[in-house]
Amino acid sequence: MPAQDVRELRIVGFLCNWCSYGGADTAGVSRFTQPTDLRVIRVPCSGRIDPLFIVRSLMNGADGVLVSGCHPRDCHYAEGNFYARRRLEMLKRFLPITGIDARRFEYTWVSASEGQRWQHVVTEFTRRIHELGPAPTFNPASEADWNTLAVQAGQGQTCPCHG
């Protein structure tokens, strides 16, 4: 697994309690080896995931964000994942506008019995993030530097983090 040979990257996962968290548990119980980069935040339902959480993770320097819920029509709360699907699809299209590479964010559906699928999803997403490399950082030394950069950006000069 090449992902494990190199430095870990920061991948945040938001998983619904009933399907995908259970699927990740099933993968664990079945000892399906996965890259260890992912850190899972448990939420009751994918409909509980505010796009804000994802944007905040990416703004704070996460290299990737993975969201997973119940398969459409299978939501434990009847329709939560339909709301999630709309919100997350909108977010995905909106991310490039904010200057964040949309490939750093993915959403998928994994049921509680799909341990193998979870292993596949995590491995593939981790591989993708490692191919993209660490997220570009934006680390002005002081507030004054930040202001200079903001002025430059306002004048149409290229932003330092996105070339």
Place this chain on the structure above:
Amino acid sequence: MRIGVFICHCGSNIAGTVDCPSVAATALTYPDVVFSTDTMYACSEPGQDAIIQAIKDKNLDGVVVASCTPRMHEPTFRRTVERAGLNRYMFEMANIREHVSWIGKSKDLNTGKAAELVRMAVEKLRRDKPLIPKRFETVKRVLVIGGGVAGIQAALDCADGGQEVIMVEREQTIGGKMAKLDKTFPTVDCSSCVLGPKMVDIAQHPNITLYACSEIEAVGGYVGNFQITIRKKATYVNWKDCTGCGLCVEKCPSRKLPDKFNENLCNAPSINIPFPQAIPKKAAINAESCIMLTKGKCGLCAKVCPVKCIDFEQKDELINVDVGAIVVATGYDLFDWHKYPQYGEGRYPDVITSMQYERMLSASGPSGGHVKRPSDGKEPKNVVFIQCVGSRDKSVDRPYCSGFCCMYTAKQTILTKDHIPDSQSYVFYMDIRSPGKLYDEFVRRAMEEYGAQYVRGRVAMIYPKGDKLIVRGADTLAGTQVEVPADLVVLAVGAESAKGAVQLGEKLRVAPDQYGFFVESHPKLKPVETNTAGVFLAGACQGPKDIPASVSQGSAAASKVLGLLSKKELESDPAVSRVNPARCVGCGKCIQTCPFGAIKEVQDRFGNPKAEVIDTVCQGCGICTVTCPQGAIQLEHFTDNQILAEVNALCPPKMFANYE
């Protein structure tokens, strides 16, 4: 806040690939953590006692346990902290077993990940509030979906336990697959003699209401208070008056459609009663073939009916009932063997399924219990049984073992010898799977006393030769190819999930697995519960099962229902949404979004509209929290601040140190 952290070794399950003492030491550096230790088994009695002792000694007001998945032991540890006098919601779990030690190989990386997961849990706990559950009353009524042997057992046990039972059956009669069987293994006793009295009990029990020819249209509500809509399909016979005399069945001139109850071995009249012991014993018209309903003339049944109960104008009827708990017992269907080219894909009439053979053997079947070849009606002498048709075969996406085919094939070889003493049975098998009381002895009897020839190997092809079918296959024990001239070939078809099970699962919010069988809450410890509280599983809808296992599960589901409804009131989960009236602008978006109708509009003392959550109805999904443009409605225990705190624990804000 004073937080205690406990890192569980879980024997070597976690400690094998995570350096637990080091994680405990790291945890001590986290904010508000005043105590941190590692423990061998946190969930054991000494482990729990140590947590209680630490809460008392160190004056803790919150606990983090890093161990297995919260889906397993969160309730256990909540009770532990409650026994120590804390509120049970002042507790968080970090999953360092399923999500760390069991999936990662590197001890260093695992240890680092475990420490971070603990940090997330600590940050969430720092923002937890004590929550107090509300109580609500339950409806003392049970819905049993499916009238096979598992559903019958569950319904009778619930009814005997004093609960009112509504049974819904899709077909015209209850009894399910068992009613079609001639005999049962390993006792070879008559199936309908065993099942018949139980079916009659369903019809006569004062606590049971049976809706046959009915399906579940919609399911609403939650544990203790489900609202069910049942669609009672039009039978074109007024069942209140029908006496089940069968005159109409005799006179019906239309016999075009195959008889489903008899596995399509013969045709059924358009108005029919499936079999003599049917419950309810009422006639029903098949609208597809009835001459009156398709062409508008005939009406012979209406003329001969002595009680005038035929009603060609009848429409589907919707019935609403409230129930407190649901037992799903929708059973299984048989694999469609036509996918296999080697068995002729249906070209040879003398290749039949085991269930068709069962109907042939049955005295109430179409041939009155005489085994006859479908092609020419002759009595077969050589009968070949082929096992694992649609079981243990990845090529048709059925890798699982159906479990009961080995046994019923052995039974059928015995019955074949009983019916035709000069016959010879051959069985092509992969392995004999006969675990169960008296099961293996039974298979040996079939071989030794009844002379069934067992050939270990698969069948490559079946082809006709004269009036016989030649079955060519391998004998892997002898290492040769064999050819058996057969008069009749019986395919031991496996079980698959019932048609419509997945759609029903969507209504009930019970997830199916990849083959369409419903998933239980825990494969070992919660075999009849589902992840939806108040919905229980019985029988083969959860996985292939034989009759004893189905009956046991029916009783198990009933005991769960009785346990649930024996409480006067249930406690609701207090992790529900709550509105901050100061922030709420009364836009009503949450009211529209809530899938459970748990939010209502109220007015504050100035007459402004505000949202209000009905605690006992809210299921705690948090969809409203994301919908609210004001952040005014927050799901307790999963507030925006708590989740953002977890995000920040993982990804510390970078822009400015004072960003937060």
